[in-house]
């Protein structure tokens with residue numbers, strides 16, 4: 001996977017999910033399976049998407065005691081997906097347990113799924129951090145220290161807003177993966193997302209990968225919008 005644009009398949013209806021994917025039959029797309037789709041369709045959807053040739057980021061955001069996360073990661077590794085995530089707020093021991101579980105569950109000769117940690121959700125701002133979560137410090141510094149913790153635990157990267165990528169790369173190195181949701185074609189339509197950027201801004205800020213959901217899943221011509229956003233992301237002319 002090189003600079004993926006993960007399409008977030010946030011659907012709760014198999015027919016609608018399949019209908020959406022039909023638009024992309026001639027494209028090699030990377031997909032994200034989140035809680036809504038996974039809880040609705042289960043492991044069968046993973047098999048179906050793999051058979052269709054998609055790279056899969058399974059976004060279940062594990063956050064539990066180390067033993068539970070370790071055992072769950074063993075199960076997820078058997079699904080042979082490309083990437084999976086946890087919440088960094090679970091702490092270093094939990095993240096180390098997650099990596100160990102993934103390694104233990106990866107079949108011989110197969111590649112371990114990449115593991116990334118959510119630093120602070122892109123729907124969070126500094127005021128919420130302070131007033132509701134009682135986390136002190138600037139949002140950027142909190143995101144960076146969570147990224148540092150994830151790196152120390154041996155993870156491959158983090159989920160963050162593209163806005164924090166330059167600082168994370170400074171602290172964790174340029175090869176530490178940054179997957180950035182909160183992507184909009186026009187940043188004035190952000191809905192519940194707070195730390196949003198356009199695909200071109202994410203590229204300029206140095207994101208490794210981006211996640212795009214509703215900008216594609218709620219439009220009439222998702223293929224056209226995908227091509228437009230992907231060209232913007234890759235910095236190439238629209239085909």
Ligand SMILES: O=C(O)c1cc(=O)[nH]c(=O)n1[C@@H]1O[C@H](COP(=O)(O)O)[C@@H](O)[C@H]1O
Pocket residue numbers: 008010034059061085118120121122123159160181182183193211212213214215
């Ligand atoms: O881990 C994620 O993928 C994630 C982390 C985060 O901080 N923010 C975030 O929006 N996401 C996911 O990225 C997708 C963004 O969807 P849209 O806002 O519709 O583009 C959703 O599936 C979210 O669950």
